[in-house]
Amino acid sequence: MSENSEKQIDAATGTELNTHEWDGIQELNTPLPRWWLWTFYATIIFSLGYVVVYPAIPLMDSATAGTFGWSSRGDLKKEVAAAEATRASTNKAIAQMPIEQLAASPELMRAAVEGGRAAFKVNCVQCHGSGAAGSKGYPNLNDDDWLWSGDLAGIHTTLVNGIRQPGDDATRVSQMPAFGRDQMLTAAQVEDVVSYVRLVSRQEPASASAQRGTKLYADNCAACHGANAEGNRDVGAPNLADPIWLYGGDRAALTETVTNARQGVMPAWGQRLDPVTVKMLAAYVHSLGGGEQAKR
Amino acid sequence: MSSHVNRTGKAGGLYARRPDIFPRAVDGFYRRLKWAIMAVTLAIYYVTPWLRWERGVYAPDQAVLVDLANRRFYFFAIEIWPHEFYYVAGLLVMAGIGLFLLTATVGRAWCGYACPQTVWTDLFLHIERLIDGDRNAQIKLRKAPLGPSKIVKRTAKHSAWLLVGTLTGGAWIFYFADAPTLLRELFSGRAATVAYSTIAILTATTYIFGGWMREQVCIYMCPWPRIQGAMLDERSLIVTYKEWRGEPRTRGLKRAVDRVEVGDEAGDCIDCNACVAVCPTGIDIRNGPQIGCITCALCIDACDDVMARIARPRGLIDYATFEDCDVERKGGAPVPVRRTILRSRTFLYFGLWAAVGLGMIVSLGARTRLDLSVAQERNPLFVQLSDGSVRNAYTIKVRNMETRPRTVRISIEGLSGGAIWDSLSDEGSARPSLTVQVGPDQVARRRIYVRASRSGPAAQDFTFGLTALDDQGGADRDAARFDRPETVE
Ligand code: SF4
Numbered sequence: 001m002s003e004n005s006e007k008q009i010d011a012a013t014g015t016e017l018n019t020h021e022w023d024g025i026q027e028l029n030t031p032l033p034r035w036w037l038w039t040f041y042a043t044i045i046f047s048l049g050y051v052v053v054y055p056a057i058p059l060m061d062s063a064t065a066g067t068f069g070w071s072s073r074g075d076l077k078k079e080v081a082a083a084e085a086t087r088a089s090t091n092k093a094i095a096q097m098p099i100e101q102l103a104a105s106p107e108l109m110r111a112a113v114e115g116g117r118a119a120f121k122v123n124c125v126q127c128h129g130s131g132a133a134g135s136k137g138y139p140n141l142n143d144d145d146w147l148w149s150g151d152l153a154g155i156h157t158t159l160v161n162g163i164r165q166p167g168d169d170a171t172r173v174s175q176m177p178a179f180g181r182d183q184m185l186t187a188a189q190v191e192d193v194v195s196y197v198r199l200v201s202r203q204e205p206a207s208a209s210a211q212r213g214t215k216l217y218a219d220n221c222a223a224c225h226g227a228n229a230e231g232n233r234d235v236g237a238p239n240l241a242d243p244i245w246l247y248g249g250d251r252a253a254l255t256e257t258v259t260n261a262r263q264g265v266m267p268a269w270g271q272r273l274d275p276v277t278v279k280m281l282a283a284y285v286h287s288l289g290g291g292e293q294a295k296r
Numbered sequence: 297m298s299s300h301v302n303r304t305g306k307a308g309g310l311y312a313r314r315p316d317i318f319p320r321a322v323d324g325f326y327r328r329l330k331w332a333i334m335a336v337t338l339a340i341y342y343v344t345p346w347l348r349w350e351r352g353v354y355a356p357d358q359a360v361l362v363d364l365a366n367r368r369f370y371f372f373a374i375e376i377w378p379h380e381f382y383y384v385a386g387l388l389v390m391a392g393i394g395l396f397l398l399t400a401t402v403g404r405a406w407c408g409y410a411c412p413q414t415v416w417t418d419l420f421l422h423i424e425r426l427i428d429g430d431r432n433a434q435i436k437l438r439k440a441p442l443g444p445s446k447i448v449k450r451t452a453k454h455s456a457w458l459l460v461g462t463l464t465g466g467a468w469i470f471y472f473a474d475a476p477t478l479l480r481e482l483f484s485g486r487a488a489t490v491a492y493s494t495i496a497i498l499t500a501t502t503y504i505f506g507g508w509m510r511e512q513v514c515i516y517m518c519p520w521p522r523i524q525g526a527m528l529d530e531r532s533l534i535v536t537y538k539e540w541r542g543e544p545r546t547r548g549l550k551r552a553v554d555r556v557e558v559g560d561e562a563g564d565c566i567d568c569n570a571c572v573a574v575c576p577t578g579i580d581i582r583n584g585p586q587i588g589c590i591t592c593a594l595c596i597d598a599c600d601d602v603m604a605r606i607a608r609p610r611g612l613i614d615y616a617t618f619e620d621c622d623v624e625r626k627g628g629a630p631v632p633v634r635r636t637i638l639r640s641r642t643f644l645y646f647g648l649w650a651a652v653g654l655g656m657i658v659s660l661g662a663r664t665r666l667d668l669s670v671a672q673e674r675n676p677l678f679v680q681l682s683d684g685s686v687r688n689a690y691t692i693k694v695r696n697m698e699t700r701p702r703t704v705r706i707s708i709e710g711l712s713g714g715a716i717w718d719s720l721s722d723e724g725s726a727r728p729s730l731t732v733q734v735g736p737d738q739v740a741r742r743r744i745y746v747r748a749s750r751s752g753p754a755a756q757d758f759t760f761g762l763t764a765l766d767d768q769g770g771a772d773r774d775a776a777r778f779d780r781p782e783t784v785e
């Protein structure tokens with residue numbers, strides 16, 4: 001607006017000029033179209049309506065509810081409920097299907113694997129890692145080396161009952177003696193057994209120590225780990241001849257294992273999660289690549 | 297004279313009222329051209345969704361369909377998948393270059409003839425003339441007090457406008473669903489809410505933009521005039537008033553003849569205002585090129601008519617280039633239109649435009665309707681197996697873009713001793729290749745495992761190959777990498 005009462009009119013356009021001037025350039029005072037103003041007022045009216053209809057004004061610990069009681073949380077709740085409803089029949093089918101037969105139904109299996117993937121991210125990644133690759137003391141679930149069982153039912157049992165869970169009669173328990181600590185073997189004998197194990201797992205060439213370890217192994221270890229160090233899944237004894245080591249296959253780690261034994265634990269998920277989720281987890285772990293067919 | 301844009305209007309001060317514009321009907325070459333283009337563009341818009349195109353049982357038979365739910369775009373024989381969005385990007389690039397080409401050649405022809413705002417405004421203006429009469433009758437009606445006849449006419453006009461608006465919004469949604477089905481659903485009230493709200497919104501915008509805002513959209517809301525102004529050069533054709541021929545104006549034909557008789561100088565413009573009266577944006581082209589001019593050339597038709605009546609050569613207002621203007625002002629002859637249109641800049645734009653178009657046609661012709669893409673699992677990168685071998689996991693996607701189910705074989709090349717299996721089976725079924733079924737017009741996504749020997753480079757490149765197992769054939773490949781643990785010595 002010009003403070004000057006005398007209006008200057010631009011001769012070429014007939015439009016009023018602004019009074020200020022920069023380097024000899026004067027600006028036309030072109031009025032805005034009036035509908036523009038109306039549009040602006042309309043947006044104000046719209047916003048007032050919006051504030052009334054939708055939750056808008058923040059209060060101390062909530063916000064105004066809006067006339068229709070709409071909220072984004074409510075929307076989400078509805079969507080979650082709808083998603084659950086669509087899944088209900090699948091979940092029911094999974095619940096009724098014995099785990100061994102899940103694989104016979106590709107759609108159910110697929111649904112279970114997807115559900116298991118989600119449940120794994122919440123419950124299992126803390127120990128087994130986001131890619132289920134595990135770490136020292138926490139088994140890699142991607143590989144085909146299983147302490148107890150690698151088929152669907154076996155994995156399911158491990159999941160339901162856990163490892164060394166007190167109060168669960170069916171929990172998986174393996175009992176390796178602490179050969180060194182309990183003085184069943186001398187430190188030198190432990191070293192010999194380690195040499196032998198490293199020989200059969202093809203990490204070390206034959207040596208006098210390993211030669212001595214052969215007999216020590218046969219007397220003390222073969223009962224559980226097998227004559228050829230192939231392990232025994234019935235008692236959860238690991239295969240010592242393969243290149244996969246839960247606690248490490250180097251001399252120091254093996255010496256520690258033989259001396260003090262290892263006692264890993266896993267929760268009994270059957271006590272914590274609903275049966276369908278546990279089944280789904282079993283299916284997911286089975287699908288990671290190391291899953292086995294049930295032995296006939 | 298003040299141009300419309302800068303006219304302060306009655307309100308004065310900060311906000312200006314929109315001056316009423318009552319464009320007079322006009323006939324002539326450009327008006328007829330506009331009619332023709334309007335007929336063609338409106339026909340394309342309204343008829344296209346009703347064209348059918350047989351694609352077999354698995355795909356819709358609508359010739360042009362944007363299937364948002366299934367993320368497909370059908371254009372006659374061409375079917376575009378989301379990953380082929382570059383075709384749409386290519387079309388946008390062509391539209392951009394096309395606009396450069398058109399503007400560099402014939403100025404704002406897009407604005408004047410083909411822009412939907414222009415086409416629908418023109419339609420609305422015509423409806424207005426049918427009901428209210430031409431310019432003078434409209435002005436009179438505007439001034440008349442509200443009586444029965446005015447009420448009837450106003451009701452008729454706005455109803456007709458709203459009807460056009462509804463038809464416009466209604467036609468739009470047919471591009472997004474099977475048209476006959478949707479039409480039935482619309483009338484039985486079963487169509488999706490979004491269909492009704494789209495019609496409502498487009499009806500409102502068509503009615504407001506075409507009936508009420510008209511040139512205000514072009515002048516205040518549209519970004520094109522600014523961009524196009526920058527794309528014009530001194531050899532672009534624009535609507536120009538040849539002031540060296542028209543000035544000084546004489547007030548009426550009689551006075552012009554008188555003046556010439558006295559030997560006074562007299563321009564050809566008889567100041568009849570016909571050019572202003574017909575202008576749909578309400579401007580006076582005699583003030584020179586301005587942003588309000590959409591180069592619709594109706595003023596050319598109007599003035600040519602006047603020139604014919606006072607027996608002067610046509611073209612006082614005409615399509616001309618700045619260069620022509622200079623030449624003509626000095627008394628020379630303008631460059632022929634052919635040479636204005638065919639010049640290096642337009643050739644360059646046309647070349648670019650055609651290159652993009654040709655590239656798209658060639659790639660459309662060469663594209664396979666079977667596509668394999670492989671992504672390696674990174675977490676974990678590899679897994680050591682108990683027999684000493686190493687396993688990697690991959691997610692493969694097999695896209696079957698045909699409308700029939702297909703069976704393909706996925707094999708690995710360049711990874712000796714490699715075997716693959718998918719996550720729904722187990723290692724026992726590891727084979728050198730894998731068979732995958734893909735439904736019609738679908739993507740089969742599989743997590744698959746590849747096992748290879750422990751010995752080898754830590755990162756080894758190899759290839760996944762896809763071979764169609766049916767008689768129709770087809771193949772694709774995708775590169776991948778196999779990772780192993782670093783060898784410790
Ligand atoms: S129509 Fe032609 S003659 Fe009439 S005022 Fe416009 S330029 Fe002058």
Ligand code: SF4
Nearest residue numbers: 575589590592593595
């Ligand atoms: S000045 Fe002429 S070409 Fe420009 S918008 Fe008006 S009628 Fe159309």
